[in-house]
Amino acid sequence: MAEAMRFRLPTYTDKQLSDPKFSRLQINDLAAKIQQRDVALAERDKQLVALNGQTAKQQVQLDATKGELVKRDETINASNRQIAELLSANEDLKKQLERVTVDRPKIAVDDLVRQFSSSVERLNADARKTGGTAFLVDNLQVEIKAGIDVSNGLRLSQLPESAIGVESVSTLRFALKPNSVIRIVDDEAAPGPG
Numbered sequence: 414m415a416e417a418m419r420f421r422l423p424t425y426t427d428k429q430l431s432d433p434k435f436s437r438l439q440i441n442d443l444a445a446k447i448q449q450r451d452v453a454l455a456e457r458d459k460q461l462v463a464l465n466g467q468t469a470k471q472q473v474q475l476d477a478t479k480g481e482l483v484k485r486d487e488t489i490n491a492s493n494r495q496i497a498e499l500l501s502a503n504e505d506l507k508k509q510l511e512r513v514t515v516d517r518p519k520i521a522v523d524d525l526v527r528q529f530s531s532s533v534e535r536l537n538a539d540a541r542k543t544g545g546t547a548f549l550v551d552n553l554q555v556e557i558k559a560g561i562d563v564s565n566g567l568r569l570s571q572l573p574e575s576a577i578g579v580e581s582v583s584t585l586r587f588a589l590k591p592n593s594v595i596r597i598v599d600d601e602a603a604p605g606p607g
Contacts, residue, residue: 517571519562525569529555540592548589556584 429435533550540547558581559569572581 517560517573519568519570521566521568525557529553547592549592550587551590552588554584554586556586558583 425439533553537549540549557569558572560572560576562568562570
């Protein structure tokens with residue numbers, strides 16, 4: 414397009430220029446070339462205006478795309494923060510679950526025996542205080558189904574839920590005997606009026 418708008422004037426001799434017919438022909442040819450150049454320039458200007466319009470539209474689209482990218486990056490960053498928080502919470506829950514699974518209630522064997530002994534003694538003492546017909550706990554038998562923990566002395570630990578079933582139920586057996594009140598009768602007492 415740029416080559417079409419550029420033209421060179423040819424070199425003419427004086428004899429050629431002195432011929433009016435030749436000069437007119439050259440002038441007409443030059444005028445036609447100038448007109449072609451003007452048409453080409455107008456077409457180029459029209460194309461430039463169209464390109465500028467397209468460039469402006471593309472700039473608007475580019476700005477909108479940049480805005481969307483910024484929003485998307487903010488959403489991604491917020492999502493990454495939320496994912497990190499959820500992963501951290503998940504790790505905390507896993508640790509809590511491990512502690513719950515591992516830290517089942519435990520009791521030392523001697524403490525357990527003392528508690529049973531103390532409870533039976535208290536029950537029997539209360540029964541003796543009431544007087545009259547009362548029952549005492551006799552022949553207590555305890556069968557405890559539990560895990561054994563030896564990490565810090567000998568202790569019994571509660572079975573995990575997966576191990577609890579009919580066969581793992583602890584048993585408590587005891588007999589009750591009446592609290593007999595022994596009365597001493599005085600044989601030497603005077604016989605009543607007869």
